[in-house]
Amino acid sequence: MISWKRTVLACVVMGLTCSVAQAKPIRIGAAVYGLKGEFMQMWTNALKAQPAVKDGTVQLTVFDGNYDALTQSNQFDTMITQKYDAIIFVPIDKAAGAAAVAKAAAAHIPVIGSNTLVSGDKLTSYVGSNDVIAGQMEAQAIVKAIGGKGNVVILEGPIGQSAQIDRSNGIQDVLSKNPDVKVLEHKTANWSRAESLALVENWLTAHPGQITGIIAENDDMALGAIQALKSKGLDPKKVPVAGIDGIVDGIAAVKRGEMTTFFQDSQAQAQGALDVALRTVVGSSYKPRSDVWVGYGAKMPWDDGTAKSYAVPWTQVTPANAQEILNKIPKSN
Structure with a gap:
């Protein structure tokens, strides 16, 4: 007898008329x-817009980890106890997240990583972008903008998260090849626009007239840095700022000529991870x-949904492609 999971997805795949409401959804x-x-x-908006969620094939629950590894671990305990069919995981901490994945693996619940990584080999698969490349791209953009010589500051993500680790490695790889670029300050602003604003204001006060470029490991921090420059009466077009992600406000700043950023495709990461999770559950x-x-x-490539890792490409945001990228960003329901 075919399982209820296979029945639901067979209807979807084969185009048959099935009553999803009468079938038990995949949790x-x-x-x-x-x-x-x-x-x-x-x-999250992209995940909720995935066709399998929209038509009721999947019963989706989003757990907010509140930037805390213990909270995420406890949420895994809840999903394991309630016997979820699969988990999509975006961890706050690369090392700590591995224990949560191991618990789920021991309970025979597949875990698909997305956006940020965990240590070890217990993930069923991973769908995300290469953050070392991201760090290299933004560092190179700033080095080029300041003519290969000057003083930069670096705004890091939450310490210990894979995106912070890998983007920092990418940045350092580029800076190590450009000895005339000096790092005046580097510190985490925890992906936060507000934290970045305060931190960069302090740096601008501590190093008056000396900061010639700002490397931020995400767009929110880059935007906070731009606010700080403006608050000090400085023109962000004259102090180059680079970020990562291609969020709506970041793309708007690119159109104004205030920063450089690279689009990280949230839809491909989230919806791709859900497809891989469903392939694992259904077969x-x-x-x-x-x-x-x-x-x-x-x-x-889909590769039958069984690859260990799927690399979502990066796209540099320019005034020419900004609107096209904006059209790809999922809107909240």
Whole structure:
């Protein structure tokens, strides 16, 4: 006898007329590190817009980790106790998150990583972008903008999260090859626009007239830095700022010529992770529901949904492609 999970998805895949309301939905939990920042809001909106969620095939629960590894661990305990079918995980801490994944693996619940990584090899699969490359791209953009010589400050993500670790490694890789670029300050602003604003204001006071470029490991922190420059009467067009993510406000700043950023595709990461999770639960009969696979084609092949890792490409945001990228960003319901 085919399981209820396979029945539901067979209807979807084969185009048969089935009453989803009469079938038990597949329960998937999304444990995200926090929902204060715009990127994770975009990611969550994209997940909720995945066709399998929209038509009721999947019963989705989003868990806000509130930027705390223990909170995320406790949320895993809840999902394990309640016997969720699969978990999509965006961890706050690379090392601490590994224990949560191991607990789920021991309970035979597949965990699909998305956006940020955990240590170890217990993830069923991972759908995300290479953050070392992101750090390299933004550092190179600032080095080029300041002519390969000057003083920069670096705004880091939450210490211990994989995006902070990998973007920092990418930044340092570029700066190590450019000895005439000096780092005056580097500190975490925890992906926060407000924390970045306060931190950069302090740096501008401590190093008057000396900061020639700002490297922020996400757009919210880059935008906070731009606010700080303006609060000190400085023109952000004359002190280059780079970020990562391509959030709505960041793209608007690119259009104004105030910063450089690189688009991280929240839809591809979230909806792709859900497709991989469903392939794990349902089996080989499952066909991906999101259109992101068609959109990226050979750049991110489906590979029968069984690959250990899927790399979502980066796209530099420019005034020419800004509107096209804005049109790809999922809106809240």
